[in-house]
Amino acid sequence: MTDPVLELRAILGPKGWLSGIDAEPYQRDWLNRYGVAPLGVARPANTAEVAAVVKLCREAGLAVVPQGGNTGLCGGAVAEQPNAVIVSLSRMAAIGKPDLDSGSIVVEAGVVLAALHEALEPHGLMFPMHLGAEGSARIGGLIGTNAGGSHAFRYGMMQDLVLGLEVVTPDGAVWDGLRAVQKDNAGYQLRKLYCGAEGTLGIVTRAVLRLYPTPRQQAGALLVMPDFAAAVSFGAFLRGEAGEFLTGLEFFCDVGLELALRHVPDLAYQLETRGDVYLLVELASGSARVPLDDILASALEWGMEQGLVLDGALATSGAHRAQFWRLREEQPEGQRLEGEQLKHDISVPPGAIARFIEAGARICQDILPGVRINPFGHLGDGNIHYNLSPPEGRVDFDGKAGRFAEALSALATQTGGSFAAEHGLGRADPQGTMNPGVLVRSTL
């Protein structure tokens, strides 16, 4: 057999193959915890090139690791062993014309989420997936990890927003499932199975995504709450009052706010009161005839009367709403700049959030007294991003990372939840050709 690298070069052309120093930017994950140097990085220009690369790697016994924006937190998009080819979809970033009547669009897997948002703006339609990494996360990675984000409890996760897929399967064949219909039961729901499969069942090359009409009006508020129980009670009330308009219902803690304010320039907290817990509320309606601001103001008033809300402010503009959201979205960056950290992505039934937070705090303080706990996440669907920083004055976790992960995973399961909510499993959990070490570990 000839040198597979020469063959890969021949398939991909000079722009399509990176090795040595050129491959370094692709090697490590965002948190710099995972990834060894790969044989090289393939940057195919189209589906046929992806298929040819997969076929060749299979024949040559090389592992294939698909990579999107490489914003993942679990190492699913970087190599675990040296004899691997990273397949970056970044050159496949074409955005089709939206089908306005059917509410759908065909995109290549390398499209950056924010670029899709922008491309849709003039058309009155939107793709309702929003998350902190949207400026760099790519559609293929969002599908591979079955991403959720802040709007998932209203609009669903990627598996709910993907109508059709084109996938290069592990044998290098192209599976054409690019149908633009919601109701499609002709065979098994493979399009759903590929969502969250993290590249182990193939490489997603194109997708048909479901679009929604852009809301005609939005409203938002930042609320300061005394504790988690109050946040949960107020959230339940709001789900009743604001019904189908509720688009975002995010919580965060003062620990995380402090870390963001400390490390992120230009970030300002504008309310007078600080609390233990904060809620970000966002309402949106497709109809101009819904009194959104009134509904939100009344709910806020009720919460203050009940002692559930200490302080709060309604956003007066889209820019003002964006300022509120930055307080939450800069927290991962703030905590990263603080030093070492442990991240857990947990999901519990929404009614059990307060119980999980209380029990989790006791468990973590037992393991390492003074550990700083920074949970934030999505109150609407019970998804908690449970992040730890060492106690003030310490730089590490005293070798106890595994104990935290085990204890929190056990607590999540015991609470009826999951220890892998929306970030995927990646290499954070204990393999073949397709993305070895991710999701499934075998002895290949």
Add this chain to the structure above:
Amino acid sequence: MTDPVLELRAILGPKGWLSGIDAEPYQRDWLNRYGVAPLGVARPANTAEVAAVVKLCREAGLAVVPQGGNTGLCGGAVAEQPNAVIVSLSRMAAIGKPDLDSGSIVVEAGVVLAALHEALEPHGLMFPMHLGAEGSARIGGLIGTNAGGSHAFRYGMMQDLVLGLEVVTPDGAVWDGLRAVQKDNAGYQLRKLYCGAEGTLGIVTRAVLRLYPTPRQQAGALLVMPDFAAAVSFGAFLRGEAGEFLTGLEFFCDVGLELALRHVPDLAYQLETRGDVYLLVELASGSARVPLDDILASALEWGMEQGLVLDGALATSGAHRAQFWRLREEQPEGQRLEGEQLKHDISVPPGAIARFIEAGARICQDILPGVRINPFGHLGDGNIHYNLSPPEGRVDFDGKAGRFAEALSALATQTGGSFAAEHGLGRADPQGTMNPGVLVRSTL
């Protein structure tokens, strides 16, 4: 080996095994087109009994065919070969206590959909799946076929409404996936894969279903339209105006209305005008502060000014709304009583509905001049139930059933759609222990 029937009797007890004349009610499908006499009907009382039956059948080489309400249209719940055991879930009909804070409920697979609706009424929560057969369709069958129904474009299909599942796998093991969280990416999305697998991957025994708050107000209207193009245009306008309130957007034709009025007692059409096409519109909101009736009345007025709506009436009460819906929901019964019929369950991108209907009519009239075409379905998601009756005066389709199916399937694919939308594939499409002949045909 001992007689498997004796062993099945021992597992199931006297109430749990039916054979001979007692098994007859389970033998044929609703349309009386599929089903041979099974070895017998197992009626297990719990998951352990289901598992024991599957294990025994596997060892004895008997096919296992799970059956819910047996309301399916594609023969997926009846036996294709004599050496089969029908497993009826009808005795497993327990409904758990709803988790009000989390918006979820655990139910056994034999629960009838309408019984679930009724059980939820006092709790202010609802399960948003509605279809004609809800008085007899059971949860397990709805999951097996990944049912859709009239509210799917707002709330999703079964795969979107199932949070967790318990499944007896083909080897008789019990897979416990009964988690009550939306965001769960710990491994492949098996819960989604089981939806629509029609019993070929195992028997669903219990499910965690997602609940929504009961709307505080509803509004509905029946509209008479000159043609399909007008119905599609008005539908697009309404999706813009009524945004997230739009819960139902159903179309039907005068052919189907006539069949229902002819054969179904107590059914009355109360408007003065008849048209070629009709729309049923339903709006619902969780907030009391949305002017639903005004929104619907203004849309109706606009439609009349534009010449898209010939006549229309707003429902004045829930009972009135139900009368409107019966005009659509009694059509399958009306057409069944008219005589022989052909049914096709097609899905196209919503924007392509009018095009499909026009092209389909030309094709069908070419195949058999005078054939009566009765398409009805869901304008919001492009799902067309495309039903044929023979020309007036004829009792059959002149042996052309296969040609209709082939031509319509080709047209659906060509239009970017699917020939199996929400009824499943069953035995309508060209086998194993698990539901042989359904979805996957092998040479076992």
